[in-house]
Amino acid sequence: xxxxxxxxxxxxxxxxxxxxxxxxxxxxxxxxxxxxxxxxxxxxxxxxxxxxxxxxxxxxxxxxxxxxxxxxxxxxxxxxxxxxxxxxxxxxxxxxxxxxxxxxxxxxxxxxxxxxxxxxxxxxxxxxxxxxxxxxxxxxxxxxxxxxxxxxxxxxxxxxxxxxxxxxxxxxxxxxxxxxxxxxxxxxxxxxxxxxxxxxxxxxxxxxxxxxxxxxxxxxxxxxxxxxxxxxxxxxxxxxxxxxxxxxxxxxxxxxxxxxxxxxxxxxxxxxxxxxxxxxxxxxxxxxxxxxxxxxxxxxxxxxxxxxxxxxxxxxxxxxxxxxxxxxxxxxxxxxxxxxxxxxxxxxx
Numbered sequence: 445x446x447x448x449x450x451x452x453x454x455x456x457x458x459x460x461x462x463x464x465x466x467x468x469x470x471x472x473x474x475x476x477x478x479x480x481x482x483x484x485x486x487x488x489x490x491x492x493x494x495x496x497x498x499x500x501x502x503x504x505x506x507x508x509x510x511x512x513x514x515x516x517x518x519x520x521x522x523x524x525x526x527x528x529x530x531x532x533x534x535x536x537x538x539x540x541x542x543x544x545x546x547x548x549x550x551x552x553x554x555x556x557x558x559x560x561x562x563x564x565x566x567x568x569x570x571x572x573x574x575x576x577x578x579x580x581x582x583x584x585x586x587x588x589x590x591x592x593x594x595x596x597x598x599x600x601x602x603x604x605x606x607x608x609x610x611x612x613x614x615x616x617x618x619x620x621x622x623x624x625x626x627x628x629x630x631x632x633x634x635x636x637x638x639x640x641x642x643x644x645x646x647x648x649x650x651x652x653x654x655x656x657x658x659x660x661x662x663x664x665x666x667x668x669x670x671x672x673x674x675x676x677x678x679x680x681x682x683x684x685x686x687x688x689x690x691x692x693x694x695x696x697x698x699x700x701x702x703x704x705x706x707x708x709x710x711x712x713x714x715x716x717x718x719x720x721x722x723x724x725x726x727x728x729x730x731x732x733x734x735x736x737x738x739x740x741x742x743x744x745x746x747x748x749x750x751x752x753x754x755x756x757x758x759x760x761x762x763x764x765x766x767x768x769x770x771x772x773x774x775x776x777x778x779x780x781x782x783x784x785x786x787x788x789x790x791x792x793x
Contacts, residue, residue: 470693471651471660472603472621474554474577478502479518479534481786484771485758486729487743489687492641492671494629496790497536500550500583503643503667504595505627507538507546507585514538518788522554523780529557534788545586548597553578559606575617577603583625591632597625601662603651616653623648623662637673642666644692647704661701664692664708669727681733689725722748729756736762741771754781765792 480498483490490498494506497516515537522530536550556575579602585595599622606617625645633640644666650659669687694702694710702710712720729743739760746753754775761768767790775782 469691469695470663471619471653472577472579472601473663474532474552475579475599475601475623475646476663476665477522477532477552477554479536479550479552479788480516481518481758481769481771481788482731482739482741482760482790483729484773484786485741485743485756485760485769486685486731487727487745487756489669489671489685489727489729489743491627491643491667491687492629492639492669492685493683494627494641497538497548498534498788499585499595500536500538500548500581500597501534501552503627503629503641504548504583504585504597504625505593505629505643506641507548507583507595508587508593508629509585509631510538510546511540512792513540514793515791516788517791518786520784520786522784524784525778525780525782527557529555531555545584545593548581548583548585550581550583550597551578552581556605573607575605577601577605581625585627592630593628595625595627595629597627597645599623599625599646599648601651603653605653619651619653621648621651621662633670637676639671640669641671642668644708647708650701650703661693661704661707664704666690666692679735682730683732684730685728687727687729689727690723738762739769752779752781754779766790767792 478488479501483498483502490502494503497514499506518534520532522532533553536548538546538548540546554577558572558574560572579599581597581599583595583597585593587593601621601623603619623646625643627643630640646662646664648662650661652659667687667689669685671683671685673683675682692707692711694707694714726746727743731739731741733739741758743756754773756771756773758769758771769788771786773781773784
């Protein structure tokens with residue numbers, strides 16, 4: 445018998461056990477981990493802003509309004525209260541194409557640590573393996589008009605939870621999938637300085653670890669938000685943003701799940717209206733820049749169903765072509781995200 449790391453046991457138990465299938469929401473939930481310390485400091489209310497290289501995640505339509513090459517890099521130790529060897533990395537590059545739009549490339553990597561294999565009744569180590577998940581995305585954003593744009597991202601996803609199964613299993617803890625995102629952005633909506641952003645992400649076929657009958661859906665998610673520049677002067681800029689998120693995954697009573705294109709609609713009608721509204725996560729954020737030098741941020745994340753409510757804080761500093769950002773989650777004591785810090789670097793050239 446092989447013994448798995450507690451984190452992998454949890455993930456495999458959700459994704460690979462038919463009896464626990466009804467308790468899971470989706471496969472590859474790492475796709476919902478948001479990159480960019482700047483957005484993190486604003487409570488992750490960024491879909492209507494998406495004005496840097498992290499737009500490959502937040503809203504590919506935001507790429508259309510970017511006029512310079514950029515590189516974004518981020519590293520974060522993840523869920524350290526659960527395991528000390530988990531970490532998350534993100535890297536993206538955007539390249540404007542004159543007269544066409546802007547192209548973006550992004551790589552996301554989640555390390556789940558080293559796992560040990562032991563005997564069922566013996567502590568002897570029989571082997572070890574490393575668990576990880578990653579995705580590679582290509583994005584493009586193009587303007588429809590002076591103030592509006594659309595964008596698309598295409599993703600390849602690989603999940604390596606374990607390199608073995610059991611004699612009764614057809615597969616193992618490895619799977620791959622493809623997905624795509626669609627984004628829309630509109631600046632100066634109704635009046636100057638108000639922006640609308642929308643991103644429908646992670647649409648695609650289900651992820652299969654064992655067999656097709658046990659496949660889980662991708663974490664299809666809808667983001668809709670607004671951002672408004674309260675102050676937009678040369679040496680002082682203040683912006684506030686609000687965002688709403690809803691998972692568009694429909695799980696039936698028999699533990700089966702709807703295909704993604706059906707779940708886009710059925711996930712809104714499987715419960716009464718009051719319950720559906722409670723499933724919408726709310727984020728609010730604010731960002732202030734003094735000159736083009738120092739930025740201060742704060743935000744709040746509210747999830748009523750999951751009882752996940754916490755403030756966030758952040759700061760940024762620009763020097764020449766470099767921007768250093770820091771984001772901090774101040775969740776309640778004992779929450780896995782409490783004390784989570786993100787550091788990111790943005791380089792423009």
